[in-house]
Every structure is written in C-alpha cells, then in structure tokens.
Amino acid sequence: MENITVEQLKARMDAGEKLNIVDVREPHENAEFNIGGILLPLGHIQTMQIDEIEDLKDQEIIFYCRSGNRSGQACLFLDAMGFKKTKNLAGGMLAWQEKFGTGIKP
Numbered sequence: 001m002e003n004i005t006v007e008q009l010k011a012r013m014d015a016g017e018k019l020n021i022v023d024v025r026e027p028h029e030n031a032e033f034n035i036g037g038i039l040l041p042l043g044h045i046q047t048m049q050i051d052e053i054e055d056l057k058d059q060e061i062i063f064y065c066r067s068g069n070r071s072g073q074a075c076l077f078l079d080a081m082g083f084k085k086t087k088n089l090a091g092g093m094l095a096w097q098e099k100f101g102t103g104i105k106p
Contacts, residue, residue: 001072001075001076001079001086001087001088002086002087002088003068003087003088003089003090004062004087004088004089004090005089005090005091005095006089006090006091006095006096006099006100007099009035009062009089010096010099010100013035013036019037019060019062020037020056020059020060020061020062021035021036021037021038021061021062021063021064022037022038022039022040022061022062022063022064022071022074023035023037023038023039023040023063023064023065024040024041024042024045024063024064024065024070024071024073024074025039025041025042025064025065025066025070025093026041027039027041029066033093033097033103034093034103035064035093035096035103037062037064042065042070042071042073042074045074045077045078046077050081056083057082057083057084058084058085059085060085060086060087061078061083061085061086061087062087062088062089063075063086063087063088063089064088064089064092064093064096065089065092065093066092066093066094067091067092067093067094068088068089068090068091068092068095069092071088071089071092072088074086074088075087075088
C-alpha cells in the first residue's frame with residue numbers, strides 16, 4: 001500500500017486520467033459527499049468473494065474514506081490477497097474538503 005495525497009489525486013483527475021477509485025464508506029456518507037468512483041463499503045470488501053474484483057488485481061486502485069483509516073484497512077486487506085497496486089487517499093474526504101471544499105453530489 002502506498003498513500004496518495006489529495007493534491008496528487010485531484011491533478012490526475014483533472015488531467016482526465018482513467019482511475020479505479022473506490023469509496024469504502026457507507027452509502028449515507030457517500031450520498032452526502034463524494035469524489036466519484038464506485039461505492040464498496042469496507043464491510044463488503046472484507047466479506048466479498050475476491051473474484052468480484054479479480055480483474056483489477058494488477059491495476060492501481062485508489063481507496064478513500066472519511067479520514068484515511070478505513071481505506072487504509074481496505075488496502076492492507078487487498079494487499080494480503082495479492083493486490084499490489086493499492087493506494088490510500090491520505091486524509092480522506094476530510095483532507096479533500098479542507099483543500100478543495102467541493103466534491104461530486106450524487
């Protein structure tokens with residue numbers, strides 16, 4: 001697992017780079033504020049069949065949550081399952097809101 005800063009991620013998003021972004025928060029948190037990507041709560045990641053995302057095993061996946069804790073747990077869990085390009089958004093949505101103020105409202 002590596003960390004990625006909110007500045008690094010936003011620059012890549014603004015450049016139009018195709019990214020695999022996963023929000024590991026709960027649906028109500030995602031509905032309030034998010035930066036896109038797919039919603040896959042941490043509890044689901046820990047209980048899902050790994051073949052559900054097997055096609056991403058060799059690709060970079062950027063995980064985010066509110067503060068970086070749950071997304072860090074998701075990275076560590078998937079690293080142990082053989083995913084080697086996981087990235088944790090350092091500071092999560094708190095850091096994103098502090099730096100940029102806005103996200104994507106569903």
